[in-house]
Amino acid sequence: MSALFTPVSLGKLTLKNRIIIPPMCQYSAVDGKMTDWHLIHLGALALSGAGLLIIEATAVEPIGRISPADVGLWSDDTEAAMGKILSAIRQYSTMPIAVQLAHAGRKASSQTPWDGGQLIAPEHGGWETVAPSAVAHGAHEAPPLALDAAGLARIKQAFVDAALRAHRLGIDVIELHAAHGYLLHEFLSPLSNKREDDYGGNLAHRMRFPLEVFDAVKAALPDDYPVGVRLSASDWVEGGWDVEQSTVFAKELEQRGCAFLHVSSGGVSPLQQIPLVPGYQVGFAEHIKQSTTMPIIAVGLITEAEQAEHIVASGQADMVGIARGILYDPHWPWHAAAALGATVDAPKQYWRSQPRDQKALFGETKIGGR
Template identity: 55%
Template sequence: MSRLLQPLTLRGTTFAHRVWVSPMCQYSCDPVAAPGVPGDWHLVHYGSLAVGGAALVLTEAAAVVPEGRISPHDAGLWNEEQERAWARVVAFVHSQGAAAGVQLAHAGRKASTHRPWAPVQGSVPVEEGGWPTVAPSALAHGDLAVPAALDADGVAGVVSAFADAARRAERAGFDVVELHAAHGYLLHQFLSPLSNRRTDGYGGDLAGRSRLLLEVLDAVRAAWPDDKPVFVRVSTSDWAEGGWDVEECVQLARLLAEHGADLVDASSGGNVPEQRIPVGPGYQVPNAGRLKRGAGLPVGAVGLILDPLQAEQVLVSGDADAVLLARPLLSDPRWPQRAAVALHDTGAVAWPAQYVRATREDVPLSTPR
């Protein structure tokens, strides 16, 4: 059996193998008729990834409060209508034998922006459906609107909102929650000295800058069933001078393990426009390996992992315990099934009965049925 296609158990949840869907924003909710509510697009999108054989389907960032959305078209999990809509998606994902996870998020100063394919970019004005943004400090991200610095009540509200969203995720049937502390969104903004200039207990040294994330993790862990895992997505580096780096991230990962995190999902970048990222195949894997070896908890690797043999090597080398795929699954939702063939381990990935005729073990495709 290949390493990539071996089961992995975290707490009381066993994933059939280690090919997982990375969270990918879809920007496809109706911001007027049903703000934050996943619809048919989400059912078909996530359903196709489950049909394709992924062991874990992680959703896009689901905002824990309305003002935490990246764009007005983002999904959320701050009310019961959204909870019911997600339950529909989860039920189908489960029907295909996959686990379902939700990424809980707050975009902070990168909120209230136009979705990527809009004819204009930047912040959405309030009169056009946008809203004022918040952050650890009143520092804008590039040309986006200047956010308001969160006060003590605002910080406490963020913690409560994440915990409430976790409770809704449990009722919707999710198997995993992932806290989004990467890509320059609110929890990452607190971690990085480039975006956090606070002088209170939530700024300064690593203990202060990581305080909000650890409080959120504690609150979510208390609200979430003990037998279900909590993941944390981190940016291992800002890729900018004076910013958050992998050395501090290793220290953070140790703290996350102490506070009940079950896996660190290791990404990078996103916090400042001046970042310089050395993009290439598997470019984030070395930092994932540093977290795994330095923190002693399971790690997921992501970022231009394109080929089944490449993914297998990431795990064989000990750099990660699972791989999370994004764009490769958009172009080929059946990547996990293809990987099973490439790694000569076809029994490890489920095929829907309706599609079994396409496998090599079945009768020739020319045989009429």
């Protein structure tokens, strides 16, 4: 039996297999509102047979968007737009859906990647960014505004409000974004957090705000509602955030009832040196998994079914995230199931697509016709 295609639980929620579709920004929203692009994009992924689909980084306030074209969940209008997309998808897919709630911090107010991805100044249609400290991300960028107590309280409440909207929409899981150099990661990393108050300095203080956000979101939701965290396990810069600090953070999250940890890396500094080889982040997931009982999602150039199977079967991680690979091959889980001798969910409209030598791929399907 394939380990990749066995069920796994995230708190009260049981996934049919261990293939996770991570959040992937589409930069296709209008004033934070999802568009028909999201219906096409998410609708296709919801028919892929994966165990869980996570909606892209979703800003909890307007200045928390990476770009002006990011999805948000801060108002009745943004909630209604997301609800419209979810309603359409759920007519045809039973796949559990999560959302990643995020605040981009000092990496906000940026161009879309295909326009260069650079910081947009306020005079050119951008906005003033915020961060733990007035330390710019890039050498030639304007420094962000260091958050004061009122700013911290506002953002914490924005995460709570967005979480309540997500729960009201019937979203199954919430993932808090503490990775890739965005706001919660900026608090964790000594490269971006230069504060001298209770939110900066030693590890306990740098973890304080991300943990406060997690606690506030968890307290606002039903006790058994799954809330997990996306984490950058390393800054890939000497003197930055690393896997040992990540392990301490993971233990703190576990004590607070965190449902899972989604282990990525990098993003906080343009000085990062990342060795891009297959599975380059899996070692971080494995290291953290040895110190926690939380389910762990591994990501990072996982492209082949056998590779994903080995990661799960060997205990390096409990699940694997297939991101860019599933954009390239939206039926990646079908092909993985075929390669590993497993079955996978598929819409009945596609049952006739099973290859002649894979008649059990979609389980006990019965196809008639005349």
